[in-house]
Amino acid sequence: MDENKKVPKRIAQTVLNSLKGGVVPRIGLPYIAVGRKNEIEALLHDVDIIAEGGASFRFIVGRYGSGKSFLLQTIRNYVMDRGFIVADADLSPERRLQGTKGQGLATYRELIGNLSTKTKPEGGALTLVLDRWISMVQSEAAQETGLSPDDPGLAAATDKKIYAVTASVSELVHGFEFARLLSMYYRAYVNGDDELKARVVRWFRGEYALKSEAKEALGVNIIISDDDWYDYLKLFAAFFRGAGYAGLMIMVDELVNIYKIPNAVTRQYNYEKLLTMYNDTLQGKARYLGIIMGSTPQALEDKRRGIYSYEALRSRLAEGRFSKPGARDLLAPVIRLEPLTAEEMLVLCEKLADMHAGLYGYARTVNTDELTGFIRIEYSRIGADQNITPREVIRDFIELLDLLYQNPNMNITVLLESDEFSYAKSEAVSDEAEAGYAEFTI
Numbered sequence: 441m442d443e444n445k446k447v448p449k450r451i452a453q454t455v456l457n458s459l460k461g462g463v464v465p466r467i468g469l470p471y472i473a474v475g476r477k478n479e480i481e482a483l484l485h486d487v488d489i490i491a492e493g494g495a496s497f498r499f500i501v502g503r504y505g506s507g508k509s510f511l512l513q514t515i516r517n518y519v520m521d522r523g524f525i526v527a528d529a530d531l532s533p534e535r536r537l538q539g540t541k542g543q544g545l546a547t548y549r550e551l552i553g554n555l556s557t558k559t560k561p562e563g564g565a566l567t568l569v570l571d572r573w574i575s576m577v578q579s580e581a582a583q584e585t586g587l588s589p590d591d592p593g594l595a596a597a598t599d600k601k602i603y604a605v606t607a608s609v610s611e612l613v614h615g616f617e618f619a620r621l622l623s624m625y626y627r628a629y630v631n632g633d634d635e636l637k638a639r640v641v642r643w644f645r646g647e648y649a650l651k652s653e654a655k656e657a658l659g660v661n662i663i664i665s666d667d668d669w670y671d672y673l674k675l676f677a678a679f680f681r682g683a684g685y686a687g688l689m690i691m692v693d694e695l696v697n698i699y700k701i702p703n704a705v706t707r708q709y710n711y712e713k714l715l716t717m718y719n720d721t722l723q724g725k726a727r728y729l730g731i732i733m734g735s736t737p738q739a740l741e742d743k744r745r746g747i748y749s750y751e752a753l754r755s756r757l758a759e760g761r762f763s764k765p766g767a768r769d770l771l772a773p774v775i776r777l778e779p780l781t782a783e784e785m786l787v788l789c790e791k792l793a794d795m796h797a798g799l800y801g802y803a804r805t806v807n808t809d810e811l812t813g814f815i816r817i818e819y820s821r822i823g824a825d826q827n828i829t830p831r832e833v834i835r836d837f838i839e840l841l842d843l844l845y846q847n848p849n850m851n852i853t854v855l856l857e858s859d860e861f862s863y864a865k866s867e868a869v870s871d872e873a874e875a876g877y878a879e880f881t882i
Contacts, residue, residue: 447471452799456792460838462831464509466561469517472791475784476511479777482770483515483732487522490730491686495721497731499695499757501740502777505831508734511777512691515732520558523686524730525569527551527673531697537713539666539706544713548669549646551690552676567641570622573683574629577601595630602626605682609675617662618675624658646672670717677729687728699739699746711750718756718773740774780830782819786811788830789837796841805844810852814840817856 447455451468458465459472479500486496502508516526529535529550536543554563581597582589606619621640628636639657646664648654654663664672677688698714701707714733720726740747740757748754757774780788789811797804818833844850 447795447798449799452795456796456799456838459792459834460842462505462835464513466513469510469514471795472788473514474788474791475780476507476514476777478770479511479775480514480518482775483511484518485771486730487515487519487524487689490524490689490728491522493727495724495726495729495731497718497721497773498733499740499774500732500734500777501737501774502734503736503829505829506777506779507830508777509693510830512693512732512734516556516689516691517561519686519689519730520556520561523558524689525565525680525685525687526556526689526691528554528556528691528693530694531692532694533697533700536698536701536710537717538709542666544666545646545664545669547692548664548672551673551692552645557685566644567637569680569683569685570625570641571629573605574602574626576684577605605679608682609678612675612678613671614662614668615675617660618672618679621658621660622679670713670720674720674726674729678727681728687730689730689732691732691734693734695733695735695747696739699736699742704745707745708750711747711753714747715750715752715756718753737776779828782815785818785830785833786815788834789815792834792837793841796838796845800845802845806841806852810856813853813856 447468451471455465455468455472483498486498490496500508500511512528516528520526529547531537531547534543535547535550537547538544539546552566555565555569556563557565557569560568578594578598581587581594581601585594585597587594587597602623606622609615609622610619612618621643625637625640628634628640642648643654643658643660643663646669648657648663651661651663655661673688673690680688698707698710701710717731721729721731735747738746743749743754747757759772759774790808793804793806793811814837815833818836819828840852840855843855844852
């Protein structure tokens, strides 16, 4: 595949190292994307709705290693190209949707810290976005009025345009103080007051612990708290739109950490917050905002401690009678990831083999028949039709490529028939699985 041989070595190195380590790379995804076409199309339909002033909420559900994070990263890269700002975070014991020790606020801080744009995809883009907004408004005002930068009339025209954006958010919950702080940042920018700018940014990041602290530093008697942090994400979505972006996409992974909370009451509070966010997006209370959350099937469906233990969510999210594996409703709130087919995994392994050869500067030695043999062995393990994940196959394959590169005299057939691989071939394979492999032809 010629396009993969042209992958820059820096990107190839990052992609292969990330995949071998079991994590999704943040760059280079287009070079290795296979499958998930229908899921991506469904999510991109949401993106169009958000850009028109709507909102969306989706759950991506799949087992560990099934490709949830890969799909999230793919969508993340796409929406940044479309002019969206993206905020992403993984939940953990310290980061939840709600908590008595600031765990909800910790999630907000992580999201704001990870704000990313096309020009700053690695995160930390808040100050860049604020400065770009002011610069854009000044430029627009100059073009519209034809005034020089020194003319006092230009400052008045800029003020008017700044006010139009702040007024649009001031009508929302907590919007008045939010708009006031935006204006404060603008004044600090114009006056070259970097210290005041930094204090305003600290407030936006949720770093003031006490109202008295914020009052002393900025003259505002309100701070972002564990109870209302989500309201500020809605404010940011509206502001980002006014600042020239298409909207805000929030991505929260590892929802399983709510499922793992031992205290039932705490879990319910978190599910209640989840319901609030879900209802907001569907009822039109949020604009220019998309939310995608990643979960495992158990964390969703367990009626004792999963999301389905909260009846209001279960009734909204449970599948209808007609959805089934192979024919899922991708317009529903929950997108369930089907396992990649053997054919799709073969295509992915070919891409990785080409990338590996390009990175280390050798002619690819693994041919299609040998790749097919590798995939057959991986997919012939008992239960592989339901339990095998791309992560497992990819890690095995990159290890295989590394061994072959480091040991040129080693034969791939010998490796595939070694004790580590051959046990899979000797295990009994169900008749259904055999029938499936009979269909797997290249």
